[in-house]
Amino acid sequence: MCIVTSARLPSRLWIVRHGESAGNVARDAAHASGADRITLSARDVNIPLSARGEAQARALGARFAKADAGDRPDVLLASPYVRAQDTARLFRAAGGAEGDEPICIDERLREKEFGILDGLTTRGVASVYPDQAEFRRLLGKFYHRPPGGESWCDVVARLRSVMDTIALHHAGRRVMIVAHQVVVLCLRYVIETLSEAEILAIDRAGDVLNCSVTEYRFDPDIGRAGGLAPLRYNIADHLEESPAAEVTAEPERTAGVRG
Numbered sequence: 001m002c003i004v005t006s007a008r009l010p011s012r013l014w015i016v017r018h019g020e021s022a023g024n025v026a027r028d029a030a031h032a033s034g035a036d037r038i039t040l041s042a043r044d045v046n047i048p049l050s051a052r053g054e055a056q057a058r059a060l061g062a063r064f065a066k067a068d069a070g071d072r073p074d075v076l077l078a079s080p081y082v083r084a085q086d087t088a089r090l091f092r093a094a095g096g097a098e099g100d101e102p103i104c105i106d107e108r109l110r111e112k113e114f115g116i117l118d119g120l121t122t123r124g125v126a127s128v129y130p131d132q133a134e135f136r137r138l139l140g141k142f143y144h145r146p147p148g149g150e151s152w153c154d155v156v157a158r159l160r161s162v163m164d165t166i167a168l169h170h171a172g173r174r175v176m177i178v179a180h181q182v183v184v185l186c187l188r189y190v191i192e193t194l195s196e197a198e199i200l201a202i203d204r205a206g207d208v209l210n211c212s213v214t215e216y217r218f219d220p221d222i223g224r225a226g227g228l229a230p231l232r233y234n235i236a237d238h239l240e241e242s243p244a245a246e247v248t249a250e251p252e253r254t255a256g257v258r259g
Contacts, residue, residue, distance in 0.1 A: 008167040009228055010175040013191075013216040014073060015184050016060065018087040019053030020210045020248045027121075036124030044111065044118065045081050049090075055244035056211035057087040061094025063238035073176035074098040077166075079109040079183070087211065088178040097176070106165075108158040112182040115149025141203075142196045152199075155186045163190060181208040184234075191216060191228050202233075207249035212236040 023040060030038045040047065049057065064072050076097055078088040088103045117125055117132060126133045129146075136144040145151040166175055177187070185208065189199045213235045216228040239245040 008171040009218050009226065010075075010166060010170055010173050011218045012071075012073070012174040013166075013228060014176040015187055015214040016087065016091075016176060016178045017181055017184050017208045017210055017212055018079070018081070018084040018178060019049045019056040019090075021047050021053055021083045022050045023047045030121050034123065036121060036127050038119050038121065040119065047081070047083055049083050049086050052244065052246060052248065053083065053210060054086070054090055055242055056239055056248075057090035058094045059239050059242035059245040060087075060211050060213070061091040061096030063241065064091070064097070065095030069098055070174070072096060072098045073174045075101065075170050075173045075175040076103045076178070077106050077109065077162075077175065078103050078178040079111065079180060080105050080107050081111055081180070084109070084178045084180065088176075091176075091178070098174070106162060108162045109177060109179040109183055111180045112152070112155050113148070113150040115146040117146045117149060140196075140200070142200060152182065152186060152189075155182055156189055159183065159186050159190050163187075184208045184214055188214065188230075188233070192230060206234070208234055209236040210248045211239060211245070213238075 023038070023044075026038045026040050029035075074097065076088050076092060078084045085103065085105065091097065092103065116129065120128060125136075132144075132146055136146075142152045145154065162177075177183075185199055185203055188194060188202065194202075214233045215231040215235075217231055218226055219229040220226040222229060236247050239247050
């Protein structure tokens with residue numbers, strides 16, 4: 001496996017998926033009733049955390065609060081989606097971060113855009129847009145771009161620019177990113193220079209857990225100028241420390257959930 005190398009990298013990088021969202025209830029109801037669409041009371045960007053998702057964010061913050069100062073992030077970046085912002089905010093309020101810099105909201109960390117498929121269950125995609133279901137089968141999820149939406153490749157392109165921004169402004173810092181399932185996976189693809197087959201195999205192995213942690217540490221011995229070495233992926237053992245923060249996972253949104 002090749003690792004992206006650069007002298008201008010953060011000393012630590014944590015990538016966190018947001019806590020469980022209130023969209024879970026709507027998703028479960030849609031699947032239970034065999035509906036084509038998920039019934040939501042707000043646009044996706046405004047869907048909040050569930051009570052359990054809030055507890056998950058606090059549990060994550062409490063775990064980091066117990067660590068030494070050098071093992072806590074001093075830069076927080078978040079998707080503009082409410083559930084990601086609230087996860088970062090609750091994490092910080094629980095003592096998970098060092099310093100008092102504001103949480104940086106970066107639109108490039110937003111959820112994958114699903115275009116005309118947004119809000120549809122898997123059954124709904126096959127029923128309402130059978131041509132898109134067939135295109136996705138033929139092209140694969142990495143390259144399929146629904147009308148008005150994005151492919152995983154499109155997400156990768158914007159995340160490469162995020163990593164450039166981190167290198168420019170946060171070299172040597174301890175950075176945490178709070179975002180979404182596809183963003184977590186696509187950042188792995190970028191940082192570890194994975195192949196399409198490798199990242200889709202990771203995706204098939206299981207969903208990225210809500211409030212799980214994926215971590216990298218700068219290693220000067222990687223390549224010519226050092227690089228980010230993967231330490232752990234999709235870890236959520238901190239949730240076991242809070243009775244209100246069960247381990248949960250939300251599949252990708254085109255499978256009937258908000259990611």
